[in-house]
Amino acid sequence: MSGLVRERCQACAPGTPPLPEADIAQLMDQVAPAWIRSGPGLRRHQRTSDFAEAFGLATRIALLAEREGHHPELRLGWGYLEVELTTHAAGGVTRNDFIMAAKIDRLLEPSSGGRA
Amino acid sequence: MSGLVRERCQACAPGTPPLPEADIAQLMDQVAPAWIRSGPGLRRHQRTSDFAEAFGLATRIALLAEREGHHPELRLGWGYLEVELTTHAAGGVTRNDFIMAAKIDRLLEPSSGGRA
Numbered sequence: 001m002s003g004l005v006r007e008r009c010q011a012c013a014p015g016t017p018p019l020p021e022a023d024i025a026q027l028m029d030q031v032a033p034a035w036i037r038s039g040p041g042l043r044r045h046q047r048t049s050d051f052a053e054a055f056g057l058a059t060r061i062a063l064l065a066e067r068e069g070h071h072p073e074l075r076l077g078w079g080y081l082e083v084e085l086t087t088h089a090a091g092g093v094t095r096n097d098f099i100m101a102a103k104i105d106r107l108l109e110p111s112s113g114g115r116a
Numbered sequence: 117m118s119g120l121v122r123e124r125c126q127a128c129a130p131g132t133p134p135l136p137e138a139d140i141a142q143l144m145d146q147v148a149p150a151w152i153r154s155g156p157g158l159r160r161h162q163r164t165s166d167f168a169e170a171f172g173l174a175t176r177i178a179l180l181a182e183r184e185g186h187h188p189e190l191r192l193g194w195g196y197l198e199v200e201l202t203t204h205a206a207g208g209v210t211r212n213d214f215i216m217a218a219k220i221d222r223l224l225e226p227s228s229g230g231r232a
Contacts, residue, residue: 072193073192074193075190076190088194
């Protein structure tokens, strides 16, 4: 499991630079392959068995987001949940997004026991 | 307040026809002006003060959806919540979508006390 899950998101002032591409490439290897680059951020699409499962996962991600002070965009409906991560203050991806991605992976992987 | 809020969503078999345009136009007058036609469905965008407010409203809509057996697509992030209603079995808008829209209006209008 990625060491990112032991980190905490840090407050990010406007003007913080996004990560260099080389760093992003390295960190992409530390999160699930389901994460893809999408516009300025990261996106993961997860199939679910129905609406309730999608909303249940969204709820756990929402609580994680409040704890970390770093908030994703969520899209969900019957049978799917989609998570988008971007650091708006940086206009792109920062380490915070990868910390969130790694912790969300832990919630979404049934084999992990879902702790985050 | 629209009489739609006293109705319940009805089970909808595949092949159910979408509403004729004249009926849609009439029902659009019974829901909040914030609802717009969007692709095959209806969409309402709501600003919120932060992520927690958006997720709180989404939670109430999710519980309503489970009660009615009719599920929207939700998109939310820091400062906004967006709701999309379509009847997939009909490939368009049915009365169920307007029943949901009217009940969601009641949740989103602070002056209503938020009962649904």
